[in-house]
Amino acid sequence: MLLRIAYLCSMKLFPNTVKGVVQAIDEIFNHNRYADKVIEKVLKSNPKWGARDRGFVAESVYEMVRWWRLINEVSPSKDLYHLFGTYWLLQGNALPDWKEFQGLDPKKIKEKYEEIKDKRAIKQSIPDWLDQMGSELLGEKWDKEIDTLNQQAAVVLRVNTLKISREGLMKRLAEDGIETYAPKGYKDALVLAKRQNIFKHPAFKEGLFEVQDASSQLVAAALEVEPGMRVIDACAGAGGKSLHLAALMKNKGRIISMDVEGWKLQNTKLRARRNGVSIIEPRVIEDSKTIKRLRESADRVLLDVPCSGLGVLKRNPDTKWKLSPESIQKVQGIQQEILQNYSSMVKPGGLMVYATCSILPSENQLQVEKFLASDKGKAFELLEDRKVLAQESGFDGFYIAKLKRKES
Numbered sequence: 001m002l003l004r005i006a007y008l009c010s011m012k013l014f015p016n017t018v019k020g021v022v023q024a025i026d027e028i029f030n031h032n033r034y035a036d037k038v039i040e041k042v043l044k045s046n047p048k049w050g051a052r053d054r055g056f057v058a059e060s061v062y063e064m065v066r067w068w069r070l071i072n073e074v075s076p077s078k079d080l081y082h083l084f085g086t087y088w089l090l091q092g093n094a095l096p097d098w099k100e101f102q103g104l105d106p107k108k109i110k111e112k113y114e115e116i117k118d119k120r121a122i123k124q125s126i127p128d129w130l131d132q133m134g135s136e137l138l139g140e141k142w143d144k145e146i147d148t149l150n151q152q153a154a155v156v157l158r159v160n161t162l163k164i165s166r167e168g169l170m171k172r173l174a175e176d177g178i179e180t181y182a183p184k185g186y187k188d189a190l191v192l193a194k195r196q197n198i199f200k201h202p203a204f205k206e207g208l209f210e211v212q213d214a215s216s217q218l219v220a221a222a223l224e225v226e227p228g229m230r231v232i233d234a235c236a237g238a239g240g241k242s243l244h245l246a247a248l249m250k251n252k253g254r255i256i257s258m259d260v261e262g263w264k265l266q267n268t269k270l271r272a273r274r275n276g277v278s279i280i281e282p283r284v285i286e287d288s289k290t291i292k293r294l295r296e297s298a299d300r301v302l303l304d305v306p307c308s309g310l311g312v313l314k315r316n317p318d319t320k321w322k323l324s325p326e327s328i329q330k331v332q333g334i335q336q337e338i339l340q341n342y343s344s345m346v347k348p349g350g351l352m353v354y355a356t357c358s359i360l361p362s363e364n365q366l367q368v369e370k371f372l373a374s375d376k377g378k379a380f381e382l383l384e385d386r387k388v389l390a391q392e393s394g395f396d397g398f399y400i401a402k403l404k405r406k407e408s
């Protein structure tokens with residue numbers, strides 16, 4: 001097997017599900033749609049597909065997106081069935097005798113793969129600019145990092161400790177045949193032994209867990225919150241970290257969850273209800289006044305800033321086709337602006353955590369260094385930072401810096 005997608009290998013192909021995959025790929029690459037949204041739509045419009053079919057379509061689409069450049073290099077044509085067939089053959093499978101797959105010769109595909117396999121950008125299926133940038137910024141660690149980021153992500157749960165203990169949830173899931181293990185160093189995490197759609201399980205509807213990568217769970221923990229504190233989650237999005245903070249605070253105190261996108265905060269509200277969290281107050285950032293009103297008001301401020309997402313390629317493989325050097329530069333500008341403007345909300349003596357799901361130093365430690373050297377940054381000191389590489393953690397790539405506002 002050339003690629004590493006284990007469980008699909010022994011599967012028989014069925015025309016209707018392969019058609020679903022091909023249609024989804026067409027939407028993603030020819031109509032520029034997001035992979036997760038497209039998959040959701042395809043699955044919704046085929047309600048009769050069973051769990052196995054749905055799994056096949058979702059996994060195949062994600063894997064084709066992940067390996068898109070490689071598949072295109074090796075395929076004899078750009079026909080979508082040829083591209084699917086190439087992907088299928090690259091895994092060491094045999095193709096059925098369908099007219100759509102005529103013209104695909106396994107031997108030639110293998111030969112073509114052998115020809116390109118020493119060219120890292122093609123073999124790892126990434127744009128040349130990204131290979132160059134990664135190699136410049138991460139040096140010898142890049143080779144293994146991009147290899148790791150191309151592997152499938154584990155499904156990790158964050159136990160909602162407001163409702164159940166980690167052992168309790170492990171037992172509850174095991175009763176339904178869902179095996180999990182508790183990874184060392186991550187207090188509230190459980191990893192599914194086998195990938196599956198866990199959102200359907202009643203324990204999810206009861207708010208006993210959220211799906212959240214283990215590295216991402218380190219972010220709220222770094223804020224050292226305590227019950228009763230006043231906390232601001234300034235880039236809260238759909239509220240993953242706010243919910244974790246609320247659990248760590250035992251649902252006592254106050255969390256202002258802010259974002260520039262109001263619709264994301266609506267999601268935070270729904271999730272808070274499911275999680276049994278009542279201390280989250282969503283607040284849309286309308287303009288700079290929203291921030292100014294909160295000057296020196298928070299014991300803790302979390303800046304989980306927008307970023308390139310290069311640390312989470314495992315779960316969002318389409319990121320590599322949507323990014324560009326220009327878009328990374330633009331997001332870096334926003335990151336520094338957020339550091340400069342939102343740091344004013346921390347009380348003297350309070351803590352601020354700056355986090356990204358990126359592995360690029362230019363979005364991480366270099367941003368923090370630039371902030372600390374600036375006028376506003378002089379009020380802060382860096383207590384510690386963690387550069388979490390996927391190859392070392394086994395989970396997503398992340399950066400977490402803990403800063404303290406000096407007592408005035």
Ligand SMILES: C[S@@+](CC[C@H](N)C(=O)[O-])C[C@H]1O[C@@H](n2cnc3c(N)ncnc32)[C@H](O)[C@@H]1O
Nearest residue numbers: 235236237238239240241259260261304305306
């Ligand atoms: C990494 S995501 C946050 C994820 C979220 N904290 C979670 O745990 O689910 C970054 C968020 O920053 C928001 N954002 C972008 N520009 C912003 C700005 N200038 N101020 C505040 N939030 C911003 C985006 O809408 C996005 O939701």
